[in-house]
Amino acid sequence: MENFNYHNPVHVLFGKGTIAGIGKVIPRGFKVMLTYGGGSIKQNGVHEQVTRALRDHEVVEFGGIEPNPCLETLTLAVERARRENIGFLLAVGGGSVIDGTKYIAAASCFRGADPWDIVAKGARVDAALPLAAVLTLPATGSEMNCNSVITRRATREKLSFSSRHVFPRFSVLDPETTYSLPRHQVANGVIDAFVHVMEQYYTSRHGDEIQDRFSEGILKTLVELGPRLVDEEPEYQSRATFTWAATVALNGLIGCGVPQDWATHHIGHELTAFHGLDHGVTLAIVLPGVMQVTAGSRRGKLLQYAERVWGIDPARPDAAGLAIERTERFFQRLGVKTRLSDHGIGAETIDRVVHRFRERGVYALGGLDDVNVDNARETLATRL
C-alpha cells in the first residue's frame, strides 16, 4: 500500500424527506444562491421542496448551468455572486451543477486577474464561498468530493481542478429525487460510477485487498442493479443503492493508497469537447479500448476483475478478452452505444484528439504510463 492522506469532511444527509431539513444546516444571515441546471427541478418538485425548506433564508436563483458546465455561463454566476454579496451556494442538481458551483465558489474568492487560471493553470485556491449540494442525479460523486470539471466553450477545452476549499459543507441525497430521471441519464450515471471505480481499481497494482474488494463490491452492485434501473419503474431501495454506490465510487475512499489511472476520462473528455457527447457515453466508448491496450501490462488485475466481478474462470485462455467483452456488453445492455461509428465519429476525430495531446506536450494520459500519446490512436481505433 502506498502512503496516503484521507480527509473527507462532507456531511451526508441521506434518505427520503431529507431536503426538508436543509434550512437548519445552512447558517442564517447569509444570502444564498441556489444554482441549478435546465429546470427539471421545477417539474419534479425538488425546487419547491428546496425553496420551502429555505423560506426563512434570503435566496437568489441562478439557473441554466448546462451539462458539462461552461465557463461562459459560470462567469455570469461569479459576477452575480460578487455583486449580490452571496454568502452561501446551494447546488441543486447533478454533477454538472455541483461541479459548476464549485467553480463559482472558488472563482468568487479568487484574487488573481482571471479565475479560469484555477482550472487551466492550476492556480492556487486559497478560499471559496461555502457550498452545499442537493443531489438529483447519481453519477459523478461530486457531492462528496472536492473535484470539479469545467468546459470552456470558446476553446473546446474540458479540464478539472481540485481544492479542499470546495468540499460541500453537506450534501443531501434523497433517492426519490431520481425517480423522474430519463432512462439515458440513469444509464449514464451507472456507467460514470462504474468507470470511476475502474479508474482507481483497474491498474497494474495487486494486493490492496480492502480497496480492491470495496471496488469490486461497487462494480458487482452496479452490474446487478444497472439493467433493473433502466428497465423497471423507479423503486426506493434500488434507487437508494444506486445513489450510494455512485457517491462511494468517488469519495476518495477506494483510491486510498493505490495508484490511479484516469486515462479513460482524459480521452473521453476530448470526445465531449469535440462532439458534445454525454460524459457517460464517452466513458463507455473509451474504457474497452483502454482495457484492450493494457491487457498485457495489467494482465493480473484484468484476470482478478474477470474472476471477481464477472465470475469468469481466470484460467480460461480467453478470460481477459471475455472480461472486456462483458464490460462493453454491460454498457450496451443499459442502452448506450459504445462505438465511435455509432455516433457518426470517424478516424479524423482520432487524429484531432491525438494531435491535441501532442500539442499539450503530455505523454502519459493517465496515472500509469501504459496509456499514452503513442498508443492513444490504437486505443481509439479499436473503438471505431
Add this chain to the structure above:
Amino acid sequence: MENFNYHNPVHVLFGKGTIAGIGKVIPRGFKVMLTYGGGSIKQNGVHEQVTRALRDHEVVEFGGIEPNPCLETLTLAVERARRENIGFLLAVGGGSVIDGTKYIAAASCFRGADPWDIVAKGARVDAALPLAAVLTLPATGSEMNCNSVITRRATREKLSFSSRHVFPRFSVLDPETTYSLPRHQVANGVIDAFVHVMEQYYTSRHGDEIQDRFSEGILKTLVELGPRLVDEEPEYQSRATFTWAATVALNGLIGCGVPQDWATHHIGHELTAFHGLDHGVTLAIVLPGVMQVTAGSRRGKLLQYAERVWGIDPARPDAAGLAIERTERFFQRLGVKTRLSDHGIGAETIDRVVHRFRERGVYALGGLDDVNVDNARETLATRL
C-alpha cells in the same frame, strides 16, 4: 436503506514514516499531553519518534492507561490536564489509549459535577479538548470514530459514550508500529475488527448491497490475512492491509443506512468486567453463541454470509451451522480459546451476567431484539 447522516472529519495520515510529520499538524502554542499505555512505545521506538516530531512543542506525558481504560486512572489525567492547562491531547497506542484519551478530552471540559455521568448517564458533551492519535494496535477503529468505552474498576462496569467532539483531529497509522506486537494482540485485533463488521452486517436486513459487499470484503480480507498475520514475521503490505481493515471496520461507513446489532459486544463487555478477559477474546467467545440463537431470525443473512464470506453453498441443509463453525474455527486458528470453560468460567458467571442485565432493566441486548435478556442465558450456555 434507512435514512442516515454520515460525517467523519478525521484526517488519516497513513503509511511508513508518517509520525515524523505530526509536529506540523498539531498547532503550536498549546501544551500537549502525550498519553500512552504500559510503556511498549518506549521499547519499540514509537515514543522516540513522537517526541522527536514534537521537539518544538511543550509536551507533558501521562502513561499507564491500561487495557480497558479505567475511570480511576483517567481521572488522574483529567485533574492533571486541568491543572496544567493542557490544550491538545495526543494518544499514542491502541484503542484503549485512544478511548481513554477521548474520555480525558470530554471530561476535562465537562461542567457538571461528575464527568463519569458522560458515560454512565449519557450526560451531554458540549466541548472537548482537541485530540489526535498515533495508532500502534489495529483493532478498535477508535482512531477514526467518536466512540469510547470506559471501565469503572470500583463497580466493574464497562460502558461507552459517543460524541462528535471526540473525533480525533487526525490519526497517524504507520503499519510499521505494529511489528513489535505480540501474537495474541494481533489475533485480538483481527477478531475485534471482524466482530465490528459482524455487528453491522449480521442482522436480519437484506439488499443494502454496497454496505453488505463492503462488509463482506473486510471479512474475507481478515479471513485470508489473519493466519498469516499470527504465523509469519511482520511484513509491510499485510500489516498495512490489517491496519486499514480495522479502521474501515468501524469508521461508520459500513453502518450507514443499515440496522446494527452490538449484542456480542454488550455481552462480551460483561465478561471483561467480571473476569478481565481481553476484549477480543470475549468477542470470539460470544459471537458464535449469538449466531446460534439468531440462526432462525437472521437465516437469510446467515446464508448470505455463509456463501459470500466462506464459499459455502447456501442450498446445503447444514450451511448455517457450517458458517458458525467456520467462524469459531477461524478464531481458534488465530490461537484464541473460544469457550468459557477454556478460561475457567462456568455457569455461575452466566447467572451473574443475566442478573446484571435484569438489574439494569434492559431487554434487547443489541439493536435487534432477537438477542435479549430472555435468551442471554441460552446464548452463553452454548459457549460453556
